[in-house]
Amino acid sequence: MAQAMASPEETPLLGGTSNRGLVFRLEDTVRRPQPPGAHAVHALLEHLERVGFDGAPRYLGLDEQGREVLSYVPGEVPIAPPPRWAWSDDSLASVGALLRRFHDAVESFDAAAHTWPTTVPAAWRGPHVCHNDPNLDNVVFRDGVAVALIDFDLASPGSRLWDLAIAARLWVPLRDSRDARSDLVDRAPARLAVLADGYGLARRELPALVAAARATHDWCYSVVRAGAERGQRGYVEVWTPSKRAYVARGRTWLARHADRLAREVADQR
Known part of the structure; x- marks a missing residue:
């Protein structure tokens, strides 16, 4: 998978395995490579938004690099070593x-x-x-x-x-x-x-x-x-x-x- 080109305003997000080093935060959004089966995953996230489930990011489309754009979910993620x-x-x-x-x-x-x-x-x-x-x-x-x-x-x-x-x-x-x-x-x-x-x-x-x-x-x-x-x-x-x-x-x-x-x-x- 090719390395995404991050803008100076983007902050790397740690954790994960398959997309390690390829996920970035830009203001209130997350930019990351589209996953395999992206259409299915995006349909799922859109469904969760429609039914009012607030426990998942919102799918916001694609950016100019073809990365998926998701809403940033504020909070703490216990990445390794877990607190x-x-x-x-x-x-x-x-x-x-x-x-x-x-x-x-x-x-x-x-x-x-x-x-x-x-x-x-x-x-x-x-x-x-x-x-x-x-x-x-x-x-x-x-x-x-x-x-x-x-x-x-x-x-x-x-x-x-x-x-x-x-x-x-x-x-x-x-x-x-x-x-x-x-x-x-x-x-x-x-x-x-x-x-x-x-x-x-x-x-x-x-x-x-x-x-x-x-x-x-x-x-x-x-x-x-x-x-x-x-x-x-x-x-x-x-x-x-x-x-x-x-x-x-x-x-x-x-x-x-x-x-x-x-x-x-x-x-x-």
Whole structure:
């Protein structure tokens, strides 16, 4: 992907992987490369505006360089290394609540009318659009409360449970204690319950949430690997031997602890 030419008035925005170094703020707008499946993503953002969902940027068109122009969403984005407040239970619950509002807002969107850049596994696919990347650096906070999702590049039809499972894996987090704060990993069942409560997930769906989290792990990193194989700069930079080892540890941890998590998270409710 070619490097965008920023004007002197533009400020680089940090975070993200696929568009690292290519996203800029200009006054109250964000300028960034158009994503794969841009027409679908833009239609989604326009739908969210029509239904009054305030938790996403507005699509404002293209600039003279062909970059998409989005409204700038003010607030704090917990880019790496995340600040301590981002890992609080209150922040976690608010992420669940934000995802629920987003999913409710897309109920009336006809996803089948568009071509999407990604496809989630068939077992977790549905008629409604998922964000598919509610990572820490894609959520805007104000006063410790999640208020908006940004970066819809990976959006595609999926299911509510699939999207929530991605959030669970990233925000609880569900990973090896060598790769996350051990106090958070130790509290994984309790924090899963916090996220589920924030979303309003029914207790009967908790085991399926854990199963989906395992599936999201391989799917999400297959996106990164494919981007690296295509030579996409941000993905190439991140898909290092150490990252591949990190991914393997995460897969092993989820396989080892999935049954315990499904059992213990129900006891937290």
